[in-house]
Amino acid sequence: MSLATIAGNEVHVDDEGFMTEYDEWSEELAKQLAVNIGIDMTDRHWEAVRFLRDDYATEHETATLRRMTTISGIPTKELFQLFPKKPAKKMAYIAGLPKPVGCV
DSSP: OEEEEETTEEEEEOTTSOBOOGGGOOHHHHHHHHHHTTOOOOHHHHHHHHHHHHHHHHHSSOOOHHHIIIIIOOOHHHHHHHSOSOHHHHHHHHHTOOOOTTOO
16 A cells, blocks of 8 residues: 555555545545546536445445446446446546456
């Protein structure tokens, strides 16, 4: 685990740049993380990210796309439009959560 400076904040990250400390995240930090990967956050993006954060707080693991679609009600096709190519990985990155199990 190493430290990275994002949006003026020092945060703990893993080797791939995913945050490792849940409480270090903020929406201001998320905005910069989104910019880093070319995502322009809309209300619908925030809905997905907030769902992931809330779900992680109770489940203690990053939700899969299937869980995300089933529980949040955001269709898989829309998640791919919001977070192109690798939605689970991109959502977790912006949400300041560990990379989901099964993501390469």
